[in-house]
Amino acid sequence: GAVVSQHPSWVICKSGTSVKIECRSLDFQATTMFWYRQFPKQSLMLMATSNEGSKATYEQGVEKDKFLINHASLTLSTLTVTSAHPEDSSFYICSASWVAMETQYFGPGTRLLVL
Amino acid sequence: KQEVTQIPAALSVPEGENLVLNCSFTDSAIYNLQWFRQDPGKGLTSLLLIQSSQREQTSGRLNASLDKSSGRSTLYIAASQPGDSATYLCAVRPHMGAQKLVFGQGTRLTINP
Numbered sequence: 001g002a003v004v005s006q007h008p009s010w011v012i013c014k015s016g017t018s019v020k021i022e023c024r025s026l027d028f029q030a031t032t033m034f035w036y037r038q039f040p041k042q043s044l045m046l047m048a049t050s051n052e053g054s055k056a057t058y059e060q061g062v063e064k065d066k067f068l069i070n071h072a073s074l075t076l077s078t079l080t081v082t083s084a085h086p087e088d089s090s091f092y093i094c095s096a097s098w099v100a101m102e103t104q105y106f107g108p109g110t111r112l113l114v115l
Numbered sequence: 116k117q118e119v120t121q122i123p124a125a126l127s128v129p130e131g132e133n134l135v136l137n138c139s140f141t142d143s144a145i146y147n148l149q150w151f152r153q154d155p156g157k158g159l160t161s162l163l164l165i166q167s168s169q170r171e172q173t174s175g176r177l178n179a180s181l182d183k184s185s186g187r188s189t190l191y192i193a194a195s196q197p198g199d200s201a202t203y204l205c206a207v208r209p210h211m212g213a214q215k216l217v218f219g220q221g222t223r224l225t226i227n228p
Contacts, residue, residue: 032214043204043218043219043220046215103149105161106151106160107158111156
């Protein structure tokens with residue numbers, strides 16, 4: 001149980017375009033979802049926390065207008081990278097949690113390459 | 116502010132050896148601590164979760180210990196195998212109301228056949 005999926009698993013886009021990444025909890029209802037960014041050989045950097053039905057809480061230094069997060073249902077959250085630039089290229093990982101859960105369950109990640 | 120440190124950053128050992136990965140945290144008031152495994156280009160897989168009231172947890176060849184007072188946790192891997200090669204991350208949940216996890220930088224482990 002507690003499976004989280006992400007789609008797509010990898011995406012290549014042109015500079016200036018927007019890219020949407022989906023995160024789904026497949027067998028549980030996620031009251032909270034988290035979005036992380038990971039650079040090569042580095043640890044995870046939390047970008048934002050989203051609770052179903054409310055606005056996401058962004059970490060300091062993360063541009064909320066550039067990384068749009070929507071958590072419209074208990075099983076789906078989306079991260080949209082708007083007007084992507086090469087420096088946005090990274091590995092994006094989401095995780096999901098239910099209020100009574102002791103931990104977060106992580107998706108397989110999405111690799112974004114902006115040309 | 117809670118900070119988590121993992122030493123060493125990378126470790127390479129021959130197959131069959133027992134090994135220990137270290138994790139330290141600056142604030143001993145934690146809710147729980149978790150060890151994750153990450154394979155290249157993949158997400159995180161939870162290995163062991165230790166509640167603040169526990170001293171250790173075991174799963175197969177893995178044993179994780181927690182010493183809150185000294186701000187340390189270790190992950191012991193017995194009889195290492197090439198399939199254990201991965202990056203191991205520890206993460207602290209500061210308190211029950213804190214949904215965020217604070218991650219260490221990870222230890223990249225290579226088991227040589």
